[in-house]
Amino acid sequence: MDIKKLIDLLKRPQNEVLKELGASQSGYSGEKAAQLLEDYGPNEIQQKKRKNPFVGFVNVLINPFNLVLMIVIVVTFFSDILLPKEKDFVTFTILVVIVMISTLISFIQDERSSAASEKLLNMVSNTTAALRDGEFIEIPIDELVLGDIVRLSAGDIIPADMRVISAKDLFISQATLTGESQPIEKFVSFNDKKTDSESDYSNLCLMGTNVVSGSARAVVIRTGNNTYLGQMNRSLENTKRPNSFENSIATISRLLMRLMLIMLPIIFIINGILKGNFLDSFTFALTVAVGLTPEMLPVVLSSGLARGAINMAKHETIVKSQSSISSFGEMDVLCTDKTGTITQDNIILERYMDVTGEDDMRVLRHAYLNSYFQSGLKNLIDLAIIERAKSYNMDDLVNYYRIVDEVPFDFARRRMSVILEDGNGKRQLISKGAVEEILKICSYIDRGGIVTKLDDQTRQEAFEVYEQHNHDGLRMIAVAQKNDIPNEHEFGIKDESDMVLIGFVGFLDPPKESAKPTIESLNQHGVDVVVITGDSLGVAKKVCAKVGIDTEVTYLGKDIDAMDDTQLREVVGSCHLFAKISPVQKQRIVKALQENNHTVGFLGDGINDALALKQADVGISVDTAVDIAKESADIILLKKDLTVLEKGILEGRKTIVNMIKYLEMAVSGNFGNMISVIVASLFLPFLPLLPVHILVQNLLSDLAQTGIPFDNCDDEDLDKPRKLESGRLVKFMAVFGPLSSVFDIMSFIVLYYVLGINTPAQATAFQAFWFTFGILSQALIIFIIRAKKPFSFKNKPSTVLVAVSILSVAITVALVTTPLAYSIELAPLAPGHLSWVLGIVGLYLITTAIVKKFVWTPLD
Structure with missing residues (x-):
């Protein structure tokens, strides 16, 4: 598709575009989608398909060492068979056998490892929500066809090039294609400003990028090799740098x-x-x-390498690229989040309290309504709130409200809001999120049912309640609300203002029993464990101290922002805990460690980990991670556990040692x-x-x-x-x-x-x-x-x-x-x-x- 046709598809009214594609707002029937898939092929980039076996055999055959053998074969053919009267086939035959055996073994190993990798990678699902037969269903990405209507929400990878047909605060990270660190907001309308890049078109979402926040519906206008990613795929593959193992072999x-x-x-x-x-x-x-x-x-x-990959698979470790095994064995610094890796990843709602620290069921009710009605990814905190509320028979509460609108979560604001309306037509905006961020938007405070102005003194008193419980190891979020809501209004971030702080909700994610001995074992094996978390410093310090991670030196995200790259390189070696860290800061920390001559592994499963996963020498994710994290990783764990990771590291080292x-x-x-x-x-x-x-x-x-x-x-x-x-x-x-x-x-x-x-x-x-x-x-x-x-x-x-x-x-x-x-x-x-x-x-x-x-x- 040339650029003129693309711009035409983005400018024209939606109904005309859908008509041209043979699609409709209600999506395809399963039968028609299957026919289109058969006619036009799967939504995948050809270069990622397994190579033709004959081509693979020729690639294995032609190497510098075999070329020497072939020259000898030609000379021997003339000197022992063609020219002499007494023919001697022994040397010629042995030479041919050596070449064939060497080539066949390498070829078979390549094919077996490729087949094993494909089989293992099939366990790592990448799906998308497409509108079929009037309902959104999860289908494999490669089954998308032109004209499919796709639902997008936070954490989704964009499965094809798509035109946005409806959107609510849709922010897309295009870092994988453009390198720009800040998410870009996408709209339904097309912008007319001149641009040299397709990534700048306001209503175009490109394959391979990912949704940071918000929600949308979009129609597929380009698939597979025709996508922007497909067109640049060859040049992207050619820029892959060999790792130190490959350089040494060369x-x-x-x-x-x-x-x-x-x-x-x-x-x-x-x-x-x-x-x-x-x-x-x-x-x-x-x-x-x-x-x-x-x-x-x-x-x-x-x-x-094939044996290493197979053995690592036995230890629930999937190797997407065999060359990453060497980096796995070389790794001397492991950067990881704490949730689910060091902790049980089973967050329990421990406390719901007013601003004075007293239990308050009203705070739990508001947190529950916010978590239940938000349409984005329900994280572990949302699930813990919902579970606790249901234990108090609050699930019937949602029948008295309907959602009017929402302001989705994003990593800059670190909060999300829902606008609800009860049966009497009364509207209410409820926000929950990081305590510092909620306090920024609050002008009032509710103490004992009395709402007063949030001045410096009451702000400090509330903050001290938060810090006390945070220091005790509870992960705290704040809850706020306001009732002065317009009836006809398009809600956005600006409405998150003049809120009333009503209380806090505290969560506990206890450390895994295996975490401390595994971290000690990793240290004994020469791997330094560094925790990089977006969580608060108090909670992170408490957990790290319990599992034996040094917390004497710590840095917050704001400290990282205040440092230039040289200063960061000087401090990263002495710090094992970074808290309140943003995605870009994670990437900077990993890069600084690499510049200090460390081989860095990064374990992450969230949207905010994608940049660091790409930056690391070996990116490690888990099967339950969001799509973009799995796509960015080199190695995928079927279980998010440092014990599994340790076994994989040792297997990687065995592979390198035997190669040596x-x-x-x-x-x-x-x-x-x-x-x-x-x-x-x-x-x-x-x-x-x-x-x-x-x-x-x-x-x-x-x-x-x-x-x-x-x-x-x-x-x-x-x-x-x-x-x-x-x-x-x-x-x-x-x-x-x-x-x-x-x-x-x-x-x-x-x-x-x-x-x-x-x-x-x-x-x-x-x-x-x-x-x-x-x-x-x-x-x-x-x-x-x-x-x-x-x-x-x-x-x-x-x-x-x-x-x-x-x-x-x-x-x-x-x-x-x-x-x-x-x-x-x-x-x-x-x-x-x-x-x-x-x-x-x-x-x-x-x-x-x-x-x-x-x-x-x-x-x-």
């Missing part, structure tokens, strides 16, 4: 490729000159590239092999291994390493946030790479001088020995690398890791000690030679364990 991959580009020409030239056959040397150099290429890296990474284990193996082993091949090429009169040997060796070594993502972890590895640091891996490579080369060279010395295997005629015996040593050392060194303390038996390896390692060793021994060796151009290994191999492997394992304990641990 750095390591580039490092390995650079090492190959530097060292492979050296291997080619040395072998070409010394062996006199440049074609064989070229093939050998390329095959060495295969041996040095961690082609199982995509497999291990995808396996580890594999990468330590890959970078150190590959670097060591490069050194060993160069050394062997300098003095051997034959190739130390044939291409087919390198390929089979690589395949069997990789088999052992596929168990790493399923391994157990040391408790010490989970005690603090873990990051994949490329610099640390380079140091590890510099220590353990040359160490592995020492034992390769030891093998050469034993072969050359002790066993006397040093002529071209004995090449197969030499190759069988080093071939066997290479696989056994790589399959068994895993058990030294995997443990932080190699001489400790506390952290036992997983069954999967043990099984695949034993399988790798068993296949190798069977291959080199039987006639099967001839199938890969080797001679069976003599029993005495196997003893030497096992002895050198044992010495290698012991030495590596000693180096790791006494050399690497101090460096680490």
Whole structure:
């Protein structure tokens, strides 16, 4: 839809627009909506659909490591099959098998994890209220069609591009699209002022924005890819920043490729000159590239992340994006609200009192009428008021009133009002909300049934009653009313004035029994818990103190507003409780923590949490959250509980730790092999291994390493946030790479001088020995690398890791000690030679364990 047609739809009378869309004020019938859905397709953005499996396979196939393999396949095809008279299909076949196995495993893991994510995300419902068959019913967002009439209220995400057809104090947050922090009011009429952005059109609500306050009805005029969000979706996706884990993987991959580009020409030239056959040397150099290429890296990474996502799902933690698992494991600061996370999320109405602190049933009646008749989201406070009023048989009270109008809640005013009329035509405006905000609009006070002017003294006395109960841990709101109401009038915020303060209502939300031990456990695991709440300081301090959160230093929203970004960065590190905080202030606090080099998680479920969820390194929400919070989050908890969150964090750390284990193996082993091949090429009169040997060796070594993502972890590895640091891996490579080369060279010395295997005629015996040593050392060194303390038996390896390692060793021994060796151009290994191999492997394992304990641990 071009801009001229859009403006035309927004300007024209409603009945003409509905007629053009084939719709009506009474909505579609279910049958017609189903037909339109079939004709025009679902209301979803195409880029979010699962990719075609063939495209997915090609994406997995084309990676830097596989490209090296493909070059070798092409060269081998010419050198072993096309040009020679005696065709040799072994090397070519093994190469193709390696590429296909690596690619297929990665592809299957991707597909399985995508399917698992979709299945899990289906548990997280995003619906909207559409007018069907004359009634508003909740339907999935993707079932909306052009012309649907949708009802909007606070907390709803806008499900499509829609024209407003009726509205009451409708404020829309467009931060997700425009970055503007302040909500924008939308109207029924179109504004004629010139603007460059569709978001500025006064009667247009854009898909992906959300309702902050008020209510409305709107008609769908654009769906799916035709929406404003759909049009900008591609560019938005391209601006996604990789996290630190992805950056480290890219750095390591580039490092390995650079090492190959530097060292492979050296291997080619040395072998070409010394062996006199440049074609064989070229093939050998390329095959060495295969041996040095961690082609199982995509497999291990995808396996580890997929396993992490599945295990987290078992702990009631849904991962929307697998890359967020790494951020989850790296998280060292968790910002959270207190309600429902630290407290039971079961608010109980504890007190209803007049301005002197005495129980007053009249205050409860007014609070009940306000909560019952308001049309917005009934929060826990409203539900607690209604429940308590019903326990006193007040539910019949609503039959004596009808609602005339309301002034909905918003986060700036922090109050809401209803205008009611009784059977005698008498009108009354009732407001309830934050005590400070209600006091601002009150000019009078009711004490003992006598209404007097609210002067400084009576205001202070009332405020002291509030503070006393607030300090005792009650969450307090104020109730006010007035009777001087016009008969014919469009009500708004300006009518909330000259009110009569009649009393307070106090609520108690006790802490969860699990909160204190869980917070202590999170602290022990290196995660600092910071409470950021919109609640009052008194209530928040009382709850935080009970669960062990430091409340010595606290800041209020007004304090945050008074600070610039530099000042905020200086204070956030010492504060664990922020109270009376607005949505924009939450975002600023999270950003300040990030700028202090923290990896920040934010747990939120409200409309006012969306900005902070987007800002955080890992946004965490719950299935019961409002739509915009779930859309903004990276991870969704099926239960709002810190215990669930803690289990998810530990699972995320396990995933990262196991990825680090594999990468330590890959970078150190590959670097060591490069050194060993160069050394062997300098003095051997034959190739130390044939291409087919390198390929089979690589395949069997990789088999052992596929168990790493399923391994157990040391408790010490989970005690603090873990990051994949490329610099640390380079140091590890510099220590353990040359160490592995020492034992390769030891093998050469034993072969050359002790066993006397040093002529071209004995090449197969030499190759069988080093071939066997290479696989056994790589399959068994895993058990030294995997443990932080190699001489400790506390952290036992997983069954999967043990099984695949034993399988790798068993296949190798069977291959080199039987006639099967001839199938890969080797001679069976003599029993005495196997003893030497096992002895050198044992010495290698012991030495590596000693180096790791006494050399690497101090460096680490």
